[in-house]
Amino acid sequence: xxxxxxxxxxxxxxxxxxxxxxxxxxxxxxxxxxxxxxxxxxxxxxxxxxxxxxxxxxxxxxxxxxxxxxxxxxxxxxxxxxxxxxxxxxxxxxxxxxxxxxxxxxxxxxxxxxxxxxxxxxxxxxxxxxxxxxxxxxxxxxxxxxxxxxxxxxxxxxxxxxxxxxxxxxxxxxxxxxxxxxxxxxxxxxxxxxxxxxxxx
Amino acid sequence: xxxxxxxxxxxxxxxxxxxxxxxxxxxxxxxxxxxxxxxxxxxxxxxxxxxxxxxxxxxxxxxxxxxxxxxxxxxxxxxxxxxxxxxxxxxxxxxxxxxxxxxxxxxxxxxxxxxxxxxxxxxxxxxxxxxxxxxxxxxxxxxxxxxxxxxxxxxxxxxxxxxxxxxxxxxxxxxxxxxxxxxxxxxxxxxxxxxxxxxxx
Numbered sequence: 001x002x003x004x005x006x007x008x009x010x011x012x013x014x015x016x017x018x019x020x021x022x023x024x025x026x027x028x029x030x031x032x033x034x035x036x037x038x039x040x041x042x043x044x045x046x047x048x049x050x051x052x053x054x055x056x057x058x059x060x061x062x063x064x065x066x067x068x069x070x071x072x073x074x075x076x077x078x079x080x081x082x083x084x085x086x087x088x089x090x091x092x093x094x095x096x097x098x099x100x101x102x103x104x105x106x107x108x109x110x111x112x113x114x115x116x117x118x119x120x121x122x123x124x125x126x127x128x129x130x131x132x133x134x135x136x137x138x139x140x141x142x143x144x145x146x147x148x149x150x151x152x153x154x155x156x157x158x159x160x161x162x163x164x165x166x167x168x169x170x171x172x173x174x175x176x177x178x179x180x181x182x183x184x185x186x187x188x189x190x191x192x193x194x195x196x197x198x199x200x201x
Numbered sequence: 202x203x204x205x206x207x208x209x210x211x212x213x214x215x216x217x218x219x220x221x222x223x224x225x226x227x228x229x230x231x232x233x234x235x236x237x238x239x240x241x242x243x244x245x246x247x248x249x250x251x252x253x254x255x256x257x258x259x260x261x262x263x264x265x266x267x268x269x270x271x272x273x274x275x276x277x278x279x280x281x282x283x284x285x286x287x288x289x290x291x292x293x294x295x296x297x298x299x300x301x302x303x304x305x306x307x308x309x310x311x312x313x314x315x316x317x318x319x320x321x322x323x324x325x326x327x328x329x330x331x332x333x334x335x336x337x338x339x340x341x342x343x344x345x346x347x348x349x350x351x352x353x354x355x356x357x358x359x360x361x362x363x364x365x366x367x368x369x370x371x372x373x374x375x376x377x378x379x380x381x382x383x384x385x386x387x388x389x390x391x392x393x394x395x396x397x398x399x400x401x402x
Contacts, residue, residue: 060320117386124376173323174373179395180381186399193382194395198387 001197002117003097006106010172011155012136014128014183014191015121016102021192023100035086042085054082055103057157058161084165103159107176108167117199120177121191125184126152177180203318203400204298207307211373212356213334215384215392216322217303224301232294233303236287255283256304284367287301291372304360308377309368310380318400321378322392326385327353 009015016032036047039054081192087109093099094110098134101110107118123129126149133148141147156172163171174180179198181191206223210216217233224231236246240255288310294300295311302311308319324330327350334349342348357373364372375381380399382392 043280120381121374122375124379172375174321174323174375174383177381178325178383178386180321180375180378181399182375185379190399190401194228194398197395197398198382198391200391 001201003095003099003115004110004113005100005117005195005199006110006117007100007102007119007121008107008171008177009103009121010123010129011152011159012133013121014132014188015122017188018119018121018181018183018191019100019102020196021188022195025192025196026098026100027159029096030032030102031090031099031101031106035101035104038089039082039085042089043081045082048095050082053079054086055105056162079092105163105167108163108169117179117195118177120172120174120180120197122172122180122182123184124182128184203402204316205295205311205314206318206320206396206400207311207373208301208303208320208322209308209378210304210322211324211330212360213330213337214322214324215333215349215389218389219320219322219384219392219396220301220303222389223396226393226397227301229293230297230300231303232291232300232305232307233350234301236294236305239290240283240286242288244282246283254280255287256306257363265343299366306367309364309370317373317379318380318396320372320396321375321381323373323381323383324385325383329385332356335383380382 005019005028007015007019007022008020019032019145020030022028033047036050036054039045039050040047043050086104089106090101090106090109092103094106094116095112097115107116110116111118123132128151130145130148133152134143134145137143137148137151160171163169179195181194183191186194204221206229208216208220208223210219219233219325220233223229226288237255240246240251241248244251258361287305291302291305291307293311294302295307295314295317298316304311308317311317312319324333330353331346331349334353336347338344338349338352364370370377380396382395384392387395
């Protein structure tokens with residue numbers, strides 16, 4: 001039985017929900033916002049700041065180069081501290097086992113663990129993704145399909161950049177995962193069942 | 202219940218075996234060599250010729266350009282006839298349903314079918330692929346790991362070229378499939394169980 005499940009996901013594919021239900025079904029620890037809290041305690045940065053920058057290419061692009069160069073020569077950049085804390089915490093969590101980890105390079109940090117199953121959740125149906133994004137977006141924002149689509153593409157692109165920068169691997173390329181599920185064809189409940197079956201040796 | 206399963210696969214990943222066992226378990230028609238025979242009957246080319254060129258970029262690169270240009274202006278190139286026959290036959294098979302189709306652009310030709318599940322089988326462990334390739338290669342050939350690895354990379358590259366040429370899509374990119382299974386982590390028996398579970402609505 002594989003005891004660690006990492007869930008990587010394209011934006012608005014239902015990946016987080018798959019992870020949450022999976023953890024509930026298995027009675028496993030679920031690391032998503034909880035992970036942010038741990039990183040926050042470790043680094044002193046707020047959870048909101050870590051959520052914004054901890055899984056985004058903005059984590060290394062958020063300073064003008066000249067300022068960054070000055071900063072880097074005197075002390076570690078704040079986002080580097082977040083990445084280091086994230087790596088250490090994910091490793092600790094992995095050692096404990098019986099956990100579901102959403103994003104945050106969990107699949108790369110724990111890639112050498114034997115009892116890991118690396119899952120990628122995506123949806124090949126853009127309309128479905130737009131609808132999901134629409135439901136989750138605040139009412140006071142522009143929620144036109146064009147805006148939703150733009151957001152989806154931008155978030156995916158940003159995750160890919162971040163992943164590439166810190167992992168030297170391509171995000172969303174199946175060779176980096178063990179099981180990839182398209183939620184446009186296989187619904188969330190079914191996806192959870194599939195992962196549980198795949199965890200069995 | 203999804204009634205058509207297409208299995209695309211990277212070379213030496215066990216994809217064909219997954220498909221064969223799946224068809225047996227479900228009592229579905231299995232189209233692999235049988236598909237070659239049908240195309241052979243339709244076009245008059247031998248099964249061996251179709252096997253060699255029907256799923257390879259050599260199907261459109263096997264003539265020097267000048268000869269090809271002359272040929273194409275006077276009559277259809279033989280490999281184009283094979284592709285057309287393949288498309289028609291796969292469509293017919295899809296209409297009948299209850300079938301497992303290995304490769305041959307089945308996923309693209311039948312992409313608009315509602316009852317389809319498009320599976321991609323791969324292995325993220327090159328050593329395992331080399332071992333599988335070794336076992337299947339003839340004894341009188343050079344079976345060194347270097348040669349096996351070269352062959353694996355070459356066949357995958359060729360399939361990708363072929364797929365791109367005839368489908369205008371990228372082969373092995375998860376968005377083109379509904380379920381992608383890594384046989385280095387999920388063995389063949391387990392992969393069959395996963396597909397059967399994923400077929401259920």
